[in-house]
Amino acid sequence: MEIWDESGRENETSSGTRANIDRSFRMTMTTLLWALLTLAQGVVAVQWEVKAPRAVMAAAGTCVRIPCSFSSPTGSRLKTIQWLKDDKRYGTLIVSSPESPDPHRHPRAKIPEQWQRDKDCTLTIDSLTKRDEGRYYFRMENNLGAKYSGRDRVLLDISGESSLLTVSSPEEITEGNEVVLTCSVKFACPGHLRWRGMDGLDPVSETETPGSAENSWTTSLTLSFVASYQHHGRSLRCVHSPGESAGKKVTLIVNCFEHNICPWIKDFLADRPQSVRMGSHHSPTLTRSTGAPQGCVLSPLRYALYTYDCKPPHSTNTIIKFANDATVAGLITDGDESAYREETGRSGADVTLLMMQPTGSGKALFCLAP
Structure with missing residues (x-):
């Protein structure tokens, strides 16, 4: 019969055999002798x-x-x-x-x-x-x-994995400054945390801190890189398993510093007063925040810089950029217009939309929408 005392120690006794009693007695005496010898040597057991x-x-x-x-x-x-x-x-x-x-x-x-x-x-x-x-x-x-x-x-x-992961990021990210993102999870094995979406982050470095008693058994993976305006709006994801697709996401909001080109371009293109003059006649003044001023030498260059990272989220759409305008070309399949309608709403009402719908003869129908 096995008996477990309050300390969790297991002892074996017998209720019916002399041999088991003798064996238990010998074990007890051996343990007692060991304890006496240890104390005699001045060592705390x-x-x-x-x-x-x-x-x-x-x-x-x-x-x-x-x-x-x-x-x-x-x-x-x-x-x-x-x-x-x-x-x-x-x-x-x-x-x-x-x-x-x-x-x-x-x-x-x-x-x-x-x-x-x-x-x-x-x-x-x-x-x-x-x-x-x-x-x-x-x-x-x-x-x-x-x-x-x-x-x-x-x-x-x-x-669930995403509920266990913790991602810390700076409250404000400024172009040209170092960004440090840390993903953490308790009781994780070393080498299993991963950052995804790092393509184009240069220079970039990763440092892992394994869990220990000093950090409450929390394993952390730190990602550091220098922020660029091209990183604005990018999503990075920390995952804990090879097949994990969700993980914990952080979206980068990159601010341009005071003397950067970004505020200069934005001021040139946004909230622009515009009127038309013909002889001695002037039209009413309108405030514009889309397109680029026509006839200005710097307009094409500034417009190209400002819209460099403007890319369609759907593969069926293409954004065609001109000197001072843009056209969105969208492919309609089986009457589904949701992808290009979403692009129209995202880009603004002043963007010309070119829709292409395949026909049974292999030709394409082209139509324009506001």
């Missing part, structure tokens, strides 16, 4: 102890690290350590050291190779699934036959 978090959250498809450290009585040597799932005595074996021949051992779980030297019982599980969710128990046994399983279990909860 180290007790059984396991340190691990009570609860850990992770996302499906990711890699999780359940931090764990242990200590065992001085003078004895640990023979094996184990992680069990769902029950501390009869639970499913997840991982064991030395490696267990149990064919049901978890194939994606592991513990540190130097667990005995470093007193490190951290459990790592890769490619998490919903079936990995549950209660996990750590258990150890020394060369004297004494076993200990700790008081508490670790509850592993599988949750």
